[in-house]
Amino acid sequence: MSNTIQRLVAASLLGGALVTAIACGTGELRLPTVRRLVIYSGARLAPPQERMEEVDDWIREQWDSISRDPGFMIVTTPVEGPVYPWEELYLIHNVEQDTAGVSYQGPPGVNLAARRAFAIYAHLHLMVSLDRLDRWLPEAAGGDEFEVEKAILNRTAVSWLYQRAVYDAPPNAILDELMFVSENGYLDAFILMARPDEFVEARREWRAGNPDRTDAYVEWFRETFERDPPGLRGAPGG
Numbered sequence: 001m002s003n004t005i006q007r008l009v010a011a012s013l014l015g016g017a018l019v020t021a022i023a024c025g026t027g028e029l030r031l032p033t034v035r036r037l038v039i040y041s042g043a044r045l046a047p048p049q050e051r052m053e054e055v056d057d058w059i060r061e062q063w064d065s066i067s068r069d070p071g072f073m074i075v076t077t078p079v080e081g082p083v084y085p086w087e088e089l090y091l092i093h094n095v096e097q098d099t100a101g102v103s104y105q106g107p108p109g110v111n112l113a114a115r116r117a118f119a120i121y122a123h124l125h126l127m128v129s130l131d132r133l134d135r136w137l138p139e140a141a142g143g144d145e146f147e148v149e150k151a152i153l154n155r156t157a158v159s160w161l162y163q164r165a166v167y168d169a170p171p172n173a174i175l176d177e178l179m180f181v182s183e184n185g186y187l188d189a190f191i192l193m194a195r196p197d198e199f200v201e202a203r204r205e206w207r208a209g210n211p212d213r214t215d216a217y218v219e220w221f222r223e224t225f226e227r228d229p230p231g232l233r234g235a236p237g238g
Helices: 003-017 051-069 110-130 145-167 174-181 189-192 199-207 213-225
Strands: 072-079 090-092 100-106
Touching: 003 051, 051 110, 051 145, 072 110, 090 110, 090 174, 110 145, 110 174, 145 174, 145 189, 145 199, 174 213, 189 199, 189 213
Parallel strands: 072 100
Antiparallel strands: 090 100
16 A cells, blocks of 8 residues: 555544544634543543544544654554554654554454544554654653553544543444543553553552552452453453
8 A cells, every 4th residue: 555545544533533623714723522431330431622622623634644744654554353552553664764564453444433432542652652752742752661652542542532421432342441540540550450460660669559459440440341350251242
């Protein structure tokens, strides 16, 4: 696929989700009314309209960069089963064009909203490798590996919250986990339990400072999703 076609594909990912209503007679762009999210267990999220308007600002800027910057390309590959964003992430650097790739649950052409969220995750990791994260996540730039990953996953979660609450994106088991985990303050526990072979020092420090937090997280996760959290079960989403 040519670079031009790849860019058009990237731009099309943005188009469907970011259509806005124009206030009659004013030309002012406004978001649709933010809706409350409720999942099968009864767990709820109710993001404020003002917060989603702030998210709208940065997500448009980020997608504009993804679709227009000729120096890099984001590749999203559909796979058959559920997959977490970090599991099949790859980065390729070369003189002509840097590339970040990530897998998401397909099939092709289905659940484009989820594809957008996974692409944001890949884009932010590419920015880390290019020492350009300060443009998108200045609060995380220069942080240690765990703090950077936490910030990237939080940004991915917020981008999914935006798509679900503003544009009624269909549910996605993996991204819904990430969204509810982040919004309820359990992102540290989620990352450290799901990825036991990474962030060893961060895990040691976190457990020492939060001796009861793991049990609280596991109990909350089981109540919210009616299954064990990743790290205590088999295949992703299982």
